[in-house]
Amino acid sequence: MNATIIDAINDALHAEMRNDDRTLVFGQDVAESGGVFRATDGLLAAFGSDRVLDTPLSEIAIVGSAVGLATHGFRPIAEIQFSGFLPPAFDQLVTNASRIRWRTRGELTAPMVVRTPYGAGVRALEHHSESLEGAYGHVPGLTVAIPSTPHDAKGMLISAIRDPDPVLFMEPKHVYRSLREDIPEGAYTEPLGEAAIRREGEDVTVVSWGAMMHKTLEAVDNLDGVDAEVIDLRTISPLDRETVTESVRKTGRCVVVHEAAKTGGFAGELVATINDEVLLYLEAPIERVTGFDIPVPLLSMEDYYVPHPPRIEEAITKTVSY
Amino acid sequence: MDDSPRTVPPAAADIGVDPLSQGDLEIETYRVVRSDGSFAAERVPDLDNEAFRDFYRWMLLQRIYDERATKLQRRGRLGTIASGHGQEASIIGSGYALSRDDWIFPYGREAGALLLHGLSMRDLLLYWRGIEDASRMEGANVFGMAISIGSHIPLATGKAWGLELDGEDAIAFANLGDGATSTGAFHEGLNFAGVLGVPAVFFCQNNQYAISLPFDEQTNAETVAQKALAYGVDGIRVDGNDVLAVYNAVSTARERALEGAPVLVEAVTYRRSAHTTSDDPTRYRSGDEVDEWEERDPLARYRSFLEQTGRWDAIDEDAIREEVEAEFDEAVDAADAVEERGVEELFAYLHEEMPPELERQLEELRDLLEERPDTYEFIEQRPKG
Ligand SMILES: Cc1ncc(C[n+]2csc(CCOP(=O)(O)OP(=O)(O)O)c2C)c(N)n1
Ligand SMILES: [Mg+2]
Numbered sequence: 001m002n003a004t005i006i007d008a009i010n011d012a013l014h015a016e017m018r019n020d021d022r023t024l025v026f027g028q029d030v031a032e033s034g035g036v037f038r039a040t041d042g043l044l045a046a047f048g049s050d051r052v053l054d055t056p057l058s059e060i061a062i063v064g065s066a067v068g069l070a071t072h073g074f075r076p077i078a079e080i081q082f083s084g085f086l087p088p089a090f091d092q093l094v095t096n097a098s099r100i101r102w103r104t105r106g107e108l109t110a111p112m113v114v115r116t117p118y119g120a121g122v123r124a125l126e127h128h129s130e131s132l133e134g135a136y137g138h139v140p141g142l143t144v145a146i147p148s149t150p151h152d153a154k155g156m157l158i159s160a161i162r163d164p165d166p167v168l169f170m171e172p173k174h175v176y177r178s179l180r181e182d183i184p185e186g187a188y189t190e191p192l193g194e195a196a197i198r199r200e201g202e203d204v205t206v207v208s209w210g211a212m213m214h215k216t217l218e219a220v221d222n223l224d225g226v227d228a229e230v231i232d233l234r235t236i237s238p239l240d241r242e243t244v245t246e247s248v249r250k251t252g253r254c255v256v257v258h259e260a261a262k263t264g265g266f267a268g269e270l271v272a273t274i275n276d277e278v279l280l281y282l283e284a285p286i287e288r289v290t291g292f293d294i295p296v297p298l299l300s301m302e303d304y305y306v307p308h309p310p311r312i313e314e315a316i317t318k319t320v321s322y
Numbered sequence: 323m324d325d326s327p328r329t330v331p332p333a334a335a336d337i338g339v340d341p342l343s344q345g346d347l348e349i350e351t352y353r354v355v356r357s358d359g360s361f362a363a364e365r366v367p368d369l370d371n372e373a374f375r376d377f378y379r380w381m382l383l384q385r386i387y388d389e390r391a392t393k394l395q396r397r398g399r400l401g402t403i404a405s406g407h408g409q410e411a412s413i414i415g416s417g418y419a420l421s422r423d424d425w426i427f428p429y430g431r432e433a434g435a436l437l438l439h440g441l442s443m444r445d446l447l448l449y450w451r452g453i454e455d456a457s458r459m460e461g462a463n464v465f466g467m468a469i470s471i472g473s474h475i476p477l478a479t480g481k482a483w484g485l486e487l488d489g490e491d492a493i494a495f496a497n498l499g500d501g502a503t504s505t506g507a508f509h510e511g512l513n514f515a516g517v518l519g520v521p522a523v524f525f526c527q528n529n530q531y532a533i534s535l536p537f538d539e540q541t542n543a544e545t546v547a548q549k550a551l552a553y554g555v556d557g558i559r560v561d562g563n564d565v566l567a568v569y570n571a572v573s574t575a576r577e578r579a580l581e582g583a584p585v586l587v588e589a590v591t592y593r594r595s596a597h598t599t600s601d602d603p604t605r606y607r608s609g610d611e612v613d614e615w616e617e618r619d620p621l622a623r624y625r626s627f628l629e630q631t632g633r634w635d636a637i638d639e640d641a642i643r644e645e646v647e648a649e650f651d652e653a654v655d656a657a658d659a660v661e662e663r664g665v666e667e668l669f670a671y672l673h674e675e676m677p678p679e680l681e682r683q684l685e686e687l688r689d690l691l692e693e694r695p696d697t698y699e700f701i702e703q704r705p706k707g
Contacts, residue, residue, distance in 0.1 A: 032606040033534035056504035056540050057471055057532050085470060088506060123401055123452070125430075126469045263679070292683045297668045299401045299452030303701040304665055304687065310694035 006176040008154035015187040016161045026053040027079030063089035067096045070112040083118035084127030097166040098141035113160045117173035129296035131260035137236035143167040144236040148213035155190030172210035195243040201229035204253040209233040219312035245277045252283035253319045262290040284322030287315040354566040359626035381410040384434035395599045400450045404431045408594030411620035415568025423492035427465045427474040443653035472505030479515040482522035493521040501532025515584040516554035522584045523575045529593035534606035546588035555584040562589030563620040
């Protein structure tokens with residue numbers, strides 16, 4: 001089928017709800033209205049109100065009860081309407097979901113997914129635009145996955161649902177509907193923890209994920225005479241060190257692009273990883289193109305915050321001409 | 323050794339345990355003017371004619387503001403907005419009961435109350451245009467908008483605590499919806515307010531929905547008001563489409579709060595419009611239900627009261643309408659006249675003094691805009707500020 005990211009997510013949910021009757025979908029406005037972005041459209045009609053539920057306005061209860069259900073052998077797929085409202089439930093991710101297997105020495109596990117749209121660029125209100133994947137990736141035991149294409153959105157979501165441990169599935173809502181591609185019918189998986197090489201090249205490695213992936217590809221297309229290798233990280237944690245370091249070993253140069261604020265952002269971890277493993281192959285300092293160390297501005301000026309192709313182009317040029 | 327039973331026999335009915343349950347509470351909904359227009363004369367507040375006119379004027383203002391702001395939004399001149407259509411009596415009745423020294427904690431659906439409190443309409447429009455500066459809420463004791471639902475409730479407790487410590491004759495007044503009552507912040511904020519005995523009023527407009535979720539799925543409790551008892555604060559349930567009843571309820575709550583008893587007020591009303599300009603309510607509720615509530619229109623009910631008490635003749639509705647439309651026009655012009663801002667605005671105010679790294683990032687952005695003016699192709703300054 002020809003699908004956008006939102007169609008692909010919807011399709012993945014339908015497929016896994018059909019495949020596994022221990023799956024449940026719940027969250028705010030997901031059932032009756034099909035989700036504020038329509039990601040869960042049609043699930044209530046297809047699977048009934050025992051498996052598809054609207055919850056009260058309680059992020060803590062949504063994530064916490066998902067942990068409880070998961071330890072009982074269910075496969076909860078919870079939605080947090082915007083990732084800006086995840087912080088109250090961060091407690092449940094840190095305190096319970098991510099470590100229940102560890103705490104109980106494997107007696108209890110939490111095979112659950114928390115889906116949440118993240119990122120700027122849709123002109124919403126305050127708290128509707130953040131990118132805190134670095135903070136979530138810092139929690140040991142929590143898988144943090146971020147697809148950037150319809151094909152990956154479906155395949156990675158199905159992997160997340162089947163994963164034996166908790167997955168925070170962050171959806172780049174800025175590109176929910178702006179890209180289309182043909183994706184396979186029926187269930188298929190794309191692995192978590194594996195980056196994808198979007199474009200092979202020799203001169204410089206550019207690593208990105210989510211909505212920034214597309215700005216990065218645009219920037220690379222605009223640069224004549226630079227043969228860039230573009231890596232879509234796809235999973236923040238666990239990090240696919242090998243794909244990144246292999247590429248840098250080849251190119252000797254690297255630029256990391258993310259929308260989240262710079263300080264403490266995940267680019268720092270990538271720089272450190274490269275430093276640990278392939279420092280001596282580097283021919284130039286690694287560049288970071290990131291959001292600024294400020295809250296995402298309100299809608300009238302949010303575009304100033306987000307990295308755009310010209311800024312990415314500048315960073316690549318600087319690295320290549322070092 | 324494990325002595326606990328493997329199976330548990332059912333408890334006998336005669337052992338005298340009688341759990342508290344929903345039916346044990348009977349909670350009255352306070353009214354002054356009933357939906358058929360009849361009213362309880364002894365409950366009519368003792369106010370001058372000017373005030374009775376004001377209630378009508380401000381409810382009409384709320385209605386016109388919502389209509390016009392929605393049109394502006396449709397033309398791309400405001401971001402997402404949440405209308406108070408249908409909730410005018412709750413918004414205005416509560417706002418009118420406050421002193422300008424009180425602090426309002428808004429969450430977005432209470433334009434009229436904020437304007438009554440001294441906020442300029444220009445600034446309110448600028449806020450919904452996404453202009454950070456408008457969050458100063460200049461000239462009015464209004465906190466920043468709590469877009470994260472419920473997050474402001476403990477803040478109101480803390481503010482009330484401060485007001486009390488300083489011996490000020492003012493309260494913290496938190497606006498919230500029925501959905502907000504399901505957040506942890508609500509429970510913790512109210513409980514702590516009860517423990518402290520601070521001058522706070524938590525005003526919940528139960529408009530029957532949190533986006534698509536009807537109130538009876540938000541909580542298994544029959545009312546919001548009854549939750550007050552669990553936190554050891556006072557509770558009032560009031561007909562939220564009866565402006566005089568809301569005014570009386572909030573005036574009473576304010577008095578009690580000043581005496582050290584925080585109050586949770588539930589105003590029972592109905593959101594007649596979409597949740598926000600990005601919502602389609604036909605996906606989750608019936609037109610019949612909306613029509614039913616249209617018959618309980620707060621303006622019509624109040625007008626019938628004014629007519630019965632001989633106060634309507636002195637009110638020139640057309641003149642009020644004209645005045646409010648002109649006020650809105652002026653506010654839009656003033657908002658449009660606000661100069662475009664520089665990028666330094668985005669970096670300011672995060673710290674009292676900008677740290678060197680942030681200054682460096684600001685410089686980097688400025689340089690980029692100068693060296694790569696094609697960046698502007700990706701910056702859609704819409705809606706314009
Ligand atoms: C913590 C949090 N979760 C989710 C949302 C998304 N959201 C915005 S408004 C809303 C419903 C609010 O309902 P209610 O409290 O009843 O207020 P109303 O909009 O009906 O006035 C939701 C779920 C949010 N803003 N904040
Ligand atoms: Mg509501």
